[in-house]
Amino acid sequence: MPRRGAPLPVLGRDVTVPLVTGGEVTYAALDYAASAPALQRVWDDVAAYAPYYGSVHRGAGYLSQLSTDLFESSRATVHAFLDCREDDQVVFTRSTTDSLNLLAGALPDGCEVFVFETEHHASLLPWTNARVTYLDAPRTPQQAVRTLESALAGRDLSVPALVCVTGASNVTGELWPVRELAAASHAHGARIVLDAAQLVPHHPVSVRDLDVDWVAFSGHKLYAPFGSGVLAGRTDWLRDAEPYLAGGGASRTVARRADGGVDVEWHTSAARHEAGSPNVIGVYAIASACRALTEAGFDALVDRERHLVEKVLTGLAEVPGVRVLSLFGGDTPARSEGDTRARAAAGTAGRVGVVSFVVDGWNSSHLAAALSAEYGIGVRDGLFCAHPLVRTLLGGDPGQPGECGAPEAVPGERGEAAAPAAEGAGRPLNAIRVSFGAGT
Ligand code: PMP
Numbered sequence: 246m247p248r249r250g251a252p253l254p255v256l257g258r259d260v261t262v263p264l265v266t267g268g269e270v271t272y273a274a275l276d277y278a279a280s281a282p283a284l285q286r287v288w289d290d291v292a293a294y295a296p297y298y299g300s301v302h303r304g305a306g307y308l309s310q311l312s313t314d315l316f317e318s319s320r321a322t323v324h325a326f327l328d329c330r331e332d333d334q335v336v337f338t339r340s341t342t343d344s345l346n347l348l349a350g351a352l353p354d355g356c357e358v359f360v361f362e363t364e365h366h367a368s369l370l371p372w373t374n375a376r377v378t379y380l381d382a383p384r385t386p387q388q389a390v391r392t393l394e395s396a397l398a399g400r401d402l403s404v405p406a407l408v409c410v411t412g413a414s415n416v417t418g419e420l421w422p423v424r425e426l427a428a429a430s431h432a433h434g435a436r437i438v439l440d441a442a443q444l445v446p447h448h449p450v451s452v453r454d455l456d457v458d459w460v461a462f463s464g465h466k467l468y469a470p471f472g473s474g475v476l477a478g479r480t481d482w483l484r485d486a487e488p489y490l491a492g493g494g495a496s497r498t499v500a501r502r503a504d505g506g507v508d509v510e511w512h513t514s515a516a517r518h519e520a521g522s523p524n525v526i527g528v529y530a531i532a533s534a535c536r537a538l539t540e541a542g543f544d545a546l547v548d549r550e551r552h553l554v555e556k557v558l559t560g561l562a563e564v565p566g567v568r569v570l571s572l573f574g575g576d577t578p579a580r581s582e583g584d585t586r587a588r589a590a591a592g593t594a595g596r597v598g599v600v601s602f603v604v605d606g607w608n609s610s611h612l613a614a615a616l617s618a619e620y621g622i623g624v625r626d627g628l629f630c631a632h633p634l635v636r637t638l639l640g641g642d643p644g645q646p647g648e649c650g651a652p653e654a655v656p657g658e659r660g661e662a663a664a665p666a667a668e669g670a671g672r673p674l675n676a677i678r679v680s681f682g683a684g685t
Pocket of ligand 1: 278279340341342343365367368411413442463465630
């Protein structure tokens with residue numbers, strides 16, 4: 246019996262948008278990998294709590310105590326959601342980027358970092374104070390493990406090391422062999438942090454089962470768009486590090502010294518890295534999303550999403566000139582011989598609800614603009630903050646950064662009818678991404 250359930254209610258489902266051709270249409274949100282819409286449940290929970298909002302950890306008043314309870318019980322909810330080890334810590338941050346920068350600032354002296362060049366920039370770039378080894382793009386999950394193993398082999402075990410790896414790609418949607426990469430890391434005395442930004446909205450994540458040392462994710466991709474993120478995992482490196490931000494909340498005692506300076510005793514708990522008044526609404530929203538997804542059941546969510554991925558791949562396989570981008574599965578050219586359904590089903594395994602593609606002879610930005618203007622479909626075009634990965638997938642230097650920061654100049658105006666555009670040397674400059682999830 247199929248377990249596939251209904252989509253979870255999300256905000257913005259009934260929004261209508263104008264079309265350039267006249268009239269309007271219900272908006273199709275297919276950009277979950279950038280930011281997923283809020284679950285109605287999250288919105289309702291936040292609205293129910295908002296009137297009682299108070300300062301956290303500081304007030305004797307009833308509302309302050311209520312907020313502190315909600316803040317700390319949210320920490321426990323996230324701890325359970327990630328199936329953390331008992332003594333793991335959940336630190337609340339602003340986002341995945343913030344979490345990984347926090348960890349980067351907590352690396353022990355001399356730490357080496359190993360990271361695949363295919364990572365999102367949030368995982369690729371924060372390690373500015375470490376010696377970084379960038380690993381070549383693997384073309385299969387097995388090759389990823391072999392590449393890591395040979396990079397770690399023979400390293401000086403007295404030197405601390407960290408491996409940073411994504412759980413699911415925000416470009417191809419493909420799942421990475423996290424458990425195997427964690428085993429390889431530990432076998433060579435290295436720690437591993439999982440960038441789960443694209444994984445947690447789609448799959449259950451068990452820190453114990455995957456045996457990763459840390460997990461980072463963002464609330465806004467988990468249907469909780471209120472500016473919060475999580476770094477969860479081992480306490481030792483975090484406890485020994487300088488506070489991520491210095492200030493109130495992170496300090497246990499502060500006293501003036503006789504010589505005129507200041508002595509500070511920092512907290513050793515998660516509070517050490519949470520200085521300043523925390524984003525209690527954002528944290529509460531993350532916990533609400535964790536509860537909602539747990540109650541909906543990941544079995545049903547995964548099953549449903551697999552069906553949607555297959556539908557997208559089948560549809561794309563029927564369009565002439567479409568090339569779906571895949572690191573692990575090879576390209577899936579359209580109109581290939583053979584049964585498109587079978588090919589789509591093959592591409593579905595090991596992929597979350599994220600599919601990027603290019604269309605021969607067409608400018609991806611034009612197409613994305615046309616999908617919005619002519620059909621009310623919101624997708625993303627660009628390089629998705631993973632320039633080396635997309636460069637590999639497109640087969641060369643696309644030369645036009647697209648996603649990170651303000652969009653680069655897109656020839657033609659948004660809203661003009663799509664037309665095939667000449668691409669430099671026949672090479673696509675960037676890609677289109679459709680992404681979806683529990684609310685689709
Ligand atoms: N890693 C991955 C895999 C992502 O998809 C994203 C967001 N696109 C990030 C990291 C960064 O997340 P944030 O922008 O919320 O910090």
